[in-house]
Amino acid sequence: MLVTGAGSGIGEACALRLASQGWQVALVGRRRAALERVAQRCDGLVLAGDAADSATWAGFIERVRTRFGGLDAVIACAGGHGLGAAEQTSDGAWGEALRSNLDSAFHTARACLPLLRERRGSLVLLGSIASLAAGPEVCGYTTAKHALVGLSRSLARDYGPFGVRVNCVCPGWVRTPMADQELQTLMAHYQEDLDAAYRRVTTDVPLRRPASSVEIAAVCQFLISAEASIVTGTVITADGGSSVVDVPTLPFTRLEPSA
Structure with missing residues (x-):
């Protein structure tokens, strides 16, 4: 399997959790030292480079095929910030928000799909509750994460007939x-x-x-497992329940007695 953004956070947790379950793991990220630190704990294949750069993927895929023979699963965790309201977002900041959060997922998926088709594999994209609602002054991030849901649904629709499952996990605070x-x-x-x-x-x-990174990794593990064999095109929120809160009623919550 392959994990992007594997040098820290949720990506690292996914790599370590899956490796502990017997998976062979390819680790993709921009910081070689961080990847090598993770690789020492899981015997992973280090692929240092930018997941949002399509030029890096041909070499990555060749090394994955040589080392593992193919791919059964991909978890795309690479991402970044996109802070600022629209008027405070420069062209550069806008482009970087889309590149780090959306382009990285697209190029990962496009490069890995031939291998996933061969093994009827599974792809998980890491979104956010910002994929579902807007926070204050995070225009680039919110836009990119919303688009990530559309990407996952499009991939699920087009590649389901080939046996490839695609789902999106949307954590809250982790x-x-x-x-x-x-x-x-x-x-x-x-x-x-x-x-x-x-x-x-x-x-x-x-x-x-x-949440902890390990808790989100557990959700990702379920989605790539045989137990989720009928699950595709879904958006799974893993946010401690924050997306079910009726925000306009919060003032009344202060009137309720504590449980």
Whole structure:
């Protein structure tokens, strides 16, 4: 199998979890040192390069075929920020948001589909609850993550007849290095530590906490498993329940007695 964004966060957790279950894993990412650190723990194949650059994929696929003979599954975790409202988003920032969050998934899928077709494999794209709703001043990120759902559905429709399943996982807050960095603004404003910042952003999440990378990796593992053999074209939210909250009624929540 192959995992993009495998050097940290959810990608790393997916690689380690699947390797522990006996999968051979190819690790794709831009930071070679991070990939090599993960590879030491899972005997993974390091493929250092930008998943959003189509020119890198021919060499990657050749090395995967040589090492593994083919591909049974791909988990596309590569992504990045896309901060700022539209008026504050430069051409460069807009392009980078789409490149890191959408182009990376598209080029991964397009390159890997021939191998997945051979083995009737499975592809999982990592979206976000930003794929389903808009947060404040994250125009590029929200747009790219919404488009990722469309990409997963298009792939599921076109490649289902070849036995390839494609699904999209949409996490909420997950404790990852990227999320840690995003919370620095809150930490500075409220003069609080990282744990307090996570509690603040999950105050209205029904489970009252962020996910761990391992929990999201477990969802991805299910989707590529035989137990999910009829599941394709779906969007699975793994957000602690935050997407079911009726935001306009939150003021009334303060009136309810604690459980």
